[in-house]
Each structure stands twice: as structure tokens, then as C-alpha cells.
Ligand SMILES: Nc1ncnc2c1ncn2[C@@H]1O[C@H](COP(=O)(O)OP(=O)(O)OP(=O)(O)O)[C@@H](O)[C@H]1O
């Protein structure tokens with residue numbers, strides 16, 4: 001038997017006053033998948049997550065989670081969801097452990113019933129030795145890990161993470177990735193947003209690339225890379241005129257520029273490499289095409305704001 | 306069903322606030338006891354020497370009953386303005402709570418109950434100090450305690466309407482200066498309403514603090530309590546209206 005779709009959106013629309021920030025989008029999220037929402041600042045990612053949780057009324061279309069229509073089902077959905085929001089919302093008046101007990105109470109979970117679970121959770125996020133620490137004394141990475149532990153307090157079926165690793169150092173990021181992978185293996189459905197394409201490529205079964213409230217592309221990261229970018233990329237750096245010359249001479253490739261870097265996309269890097277070898281002073285990086293290339297191609301290279 | 310959920314949610318919010326308060330209990334109890342002690346000793350005894358009796362009771366008793374009612378107002382008002390705003394906006398406590406099954410009305414109910422609880426704690430301290438100073442006439446004064454809770458709910462609900470609109474703490478100065486402080490002056494805390502000009506006498510009848518004082522004073526002084534239904538009715542009406550309007554406004558602000 002096919003398991004029921006966890007989130008189903010049809011023509012989902014969101015307007016703030018007269019501006020439309022989500023334009024009638026359709027998507028489905030299947031159980032046990034990790035789905036990433038990618039998009040430049042202001043694309044509408046957080047707004048979509050808020051609608052899924054019943055925190056923001058929908059302006060048009062339909063949205064259901066666990067088969068129940070939102071926003072009416074908000075209470076039910078949030079009872080079975082775990083949320084890590086974009087900004088930390090830990091309670092600064094309490095310690096690590098108190099934060100978890102207090103949060104459990106909002107789900108109607110009594111202290112005695114969650115004591116065991118809370119100890120497992122702080123072990124899971126490696127904060128067992130910081131149980132009595134106050135929130136302001138924690139590092140950014142620790143706070144994020146505690147936020148993840150807190151989001152799991154109700155043993156949620158779906159975990160919603162809005163930029164879970166933004167602002168963290170590489171160690172903290174890797175640690176969070178491995179915890180999220182543990183959750184995936186445990187069969188949880190994960191929904192995350194991120195600005196790190198590497199993160200999306202590692203964690204997500206599917207990504208939705210959006211901009212200006214529209215879904216531009218969706219699919220598995222590898223499939224999107226295959227669909228949109230050539231297999232190999234040469235990134236050229238150096239003096240602008242050097243790059244200019246090199247690019248002018250390059251054949252059989254598609255060239256894109258961002259800032260001082262030129263990206264040459266090609267199916268056959270060998271010929272290009274031979275050409276670039278001839279030019280002293282030119283530095284280049286040879287790498288496979290990746291999700292970031294897809295993202296830049298699909299959403300354009302212009303700065304937002 | 307929905308009522309039970311709201312009650313459960315409100316209790317969890319109330320407990321969160323109570324736990325924070327317990328942390329800082331020492332200093333806040335010091336203020337709870339110290340302030341009325343100074344007021345009653347300084348004003349009650351000091352002015353009492355000149356004034357003697359007021360409205361047929363020792364001035365200390367008159368003042369103590371007024372201070373009981375007005376501090377229930379002040380305590381709930383402060384908590385519902387400054388502390389609730391802090392939790393709602395800069396501290397993001399509401400964002401965290403609203404990601405759980407709780408709805409806005411549950412959180413608002415919990416906040417109002419907590420504000421009223423603070424009025425009760427603070428008022429109990431004042432009642433104790435007043436009793437020690439000999440200003441309380443008889444055990445019926447204990448009925449003041451549930452009354453303080455109701456006064457707290459009433460003023461918390463009204464203040465939450467302001468909090469729902471506030472863009473910063475400065476906004477609360479208007480409410481304090483234009484509403485709370487005038488009530489403190491004209492609603493019978495320091496002198497009987499009957500000594501006000503006639504026009505003002507009828508006007509103060511629409512202010513909630515007038516009715517709070519009218520109930521608290523005879524209970525403390527040991528006299529007959531009159532027009533109970535009217536006074537309670539006004540307080541309850543303000544409480545219900547305040548909480549309902551505040552809930553709608555906070556929902557309008559946060560559920561965007
Ligand atoms: N309460 C609001 N009132 C008016 N406009 C809003 C509100 N919240 C969001 N917006 C607008 O909606 C758009 C989408 O915002 P949203 O926060 O969903 O973007 P995002 O994809 O999460 O961006 P980021 O990557 O910066 O977090 C933005 O243009 C934003 O300015």
C-alpha cells in the first residue's frame with residue numbers, strides 16, 4: 001500500500017496586503033523523504049513553512065498536511081511536527097534541560113513522561129554535559145543543536161528546519177548534518193530550507209528551487225544537475241584581461257561570469273584544459289558541475305535586496 | 306474540547322512564567338513588601354497624624370485599602386505591558402510557543418492568569434504589612450485576595466490591548482500617563498470620590514479602579530459592602546472585553 005502524502009499543496013498562494021509572495025504553487029512531500037526548499041532571500045521559503053504549520057493563513061489554493069486542511073488543522077499539525085525556526089527561539093530565562101521540560105509541557109507531556117526522552121535527546125545532540133548551562137552561555141552551534149533536540153521532544157513525524165546551519169562553523173555544520181541523516185534513517189520526513197547547496201546536495205532526496213514565490217525547478221539534486229549543467233566546470237580566476245583573453249579563445253563551452261570569476265561549463269574539459277595550460281598567470285579550478293551551478297542558472301545571477 | 310485545550314495551554318504558559326518568577330523571587334518579594342511598607346508607614350502614619358479619620362475610618366486603613374486595589378492594577382498592568390511585550394517580540398518566546406499546539410487564545414489566557422497571580426502575590430504582601438500595622442479590621446479582609454486576582458485579570462486584559470499594538474516600550478508611557486496614573490489619582494485611593502467635583506464624580510464611575518477600590522475598602526475596614534453586583538459586574542465586563550479584544554489584536558498581529 002502506498003503511504004499517504006504528508007504535505008500536499010495545490011495553487012498555494014500567499015499575499016501580504018497587495019503583494020503576492022507565493023504564487024499558486026503545487027508540490028507534494030512524501031513520507032520519509034528529505035525535501036529542501038532552495039531560493040534567494042525573500043523567495044518565500046519561510047512563508048511556506050509557516051503556512052504548513054498553520055501559523056500563517058493561506059490566501060488561496062489548498063494546503064493539507066497529514067491529510068488535513070490548513071489552517072484549520074494547525075493544532076493537530078503542530079502536535080505532530082518538530083520546528084527549528086530561522087532565528088533561535090530558546091528561552092533565555094532557563095537552562096538547557098529546563099528549556100526541554102518547559103517545551104514538553106506545551107505539548108501536554110508531563111515531566112515524568114519525558115525525563116527519559118530528554119536525556120536521550122541531549123545525548124543525541126551531544127549536550128549531555130551542558131544540561132544546567134544557561135542559554136546565553138551556549139555557542140551558536142550548541143543553541144542550534146538544542147533547538148533540534150527541542151524540536152524532537154514530541155517525537156514528530158515531520159521535522160521542519162528553516163536554515164538549520166546558517167552561521168555555524170564547519171564542525172557544527174557537519175555534526176548537524178549527521179544528526180539529520182540519523183533522523184532520515186529513522187524514517188522521519190524532513191523539510192528544510194538552506195542557502196548552502198552543498199548541504200542540500202548531501203541531505204535532500206528532492207529539492208524545490210524557487211524564486212519570487214514560484215517553483216522554478218524540482219527533482220533530485222543529481223537529476224537537476226544532469227538536466228541543467230554540463231558535467232564539468234572550469235572556474236577561471238586572475239586578472240580580468242587574462243580571463244577575457246582565455247574566455248575569448250575558449251571553444252565548445254558555455255561561459256558565465258560572477259564578479260571576477262568566469263565559469264566555463266563543458267562536456268569535454270580536456271580540450272579547454274589544454275588551452276588554459278598555455279596561459280601563464282591564469283589560475284583555474286576543475287570540478288564537476290553541482291547544485292550551485294543549477295541554482296545560479298535557474299534563479300539568475302543578479303544580487304537580491 | 307477547545308476549552309479544555311485552551312485551559313491546558315494556558316496552564317503551561319502560566320507555569321513557564323511562574324518558573325521564571327521563582328528564579329528572581331528574592332528581589333521581587335523585597336520590592337513587594339518594601340514598597341507598601343514605606344507607603345503605609347510614611348503616608349499612612351505621617352499623613353494620618355494630620356488627617357485623623359477619613360470616611361469614618363483611620364486614614365491608615367483608608368490608604369491601605371486604596372493601595373491594595375491600585376497596586377493590583379499596577380502589578381498586572383506592568384506585567385502585561387513590559388513583560389508580555391518582551392516575550393511576544395524581542396525575546397521570541399511566543400514564536401517558540403506558537404510552534405507547538407498552543408493557539409494565541411491559550412497563550413493570552415495564560416498570560417492574563419499569570420498577571421493576576423502577580424497581583425495576588427503582591428497584594429498578599431501588602432495585606433500582611435497592613436495587618437501588621439493594625440490597619441486591617443477583621444478576617445473578612447481575606448476576601449480581598451480573590452478580588453485582587455479579579456482586579457489583576459481586569460487590568461491585564463486592558464493592558465494587553467496596548468501590548469498588541471506596541472512597536473516598542475516607549476508606547477506604554479502613553480497608557481501609563483493617560484490612563485493608569487489618572488486613575489491612581491482620582492479613583493478614591495487617597496481620598497473619597499465624594500470630595501471630587503460633581504461632574505468628575507460621575508465620570509470616575511466608568512473607570513474600573515473606582516469599582517475595585519469600592520469593593521476592597523469595606524472588606525479591609527470591616528464595614529458593609531454595597532452594590533457588590535454592580536462593582537463586580539464592571540470589573541468582569543472590563544476583564545472579558547479586554548481579554549477578548551487583546552486576543553483578536555494579537556492574533557491579527559502574529560498570524561500574518
Ligand atoms: N509579515 C510580512 N509582511 C509583509 N511582507 C512579508 C512578511 N513576511 C514576509 N514578507 C515578504 O514575503 C517575502 C518572502 O519572505 P520569506 O521570509 O518567506 O522569504 P525567505 O525565502 O524565507 O527568505 P530568507 O532566505 O531571507 O529567509 C519577502 O519579500 C518578505 O519581505
Ligand SMILES: [Mg+2]
Pocket residue numbers: 045046047086162
Ligand atoms: Mg526565511
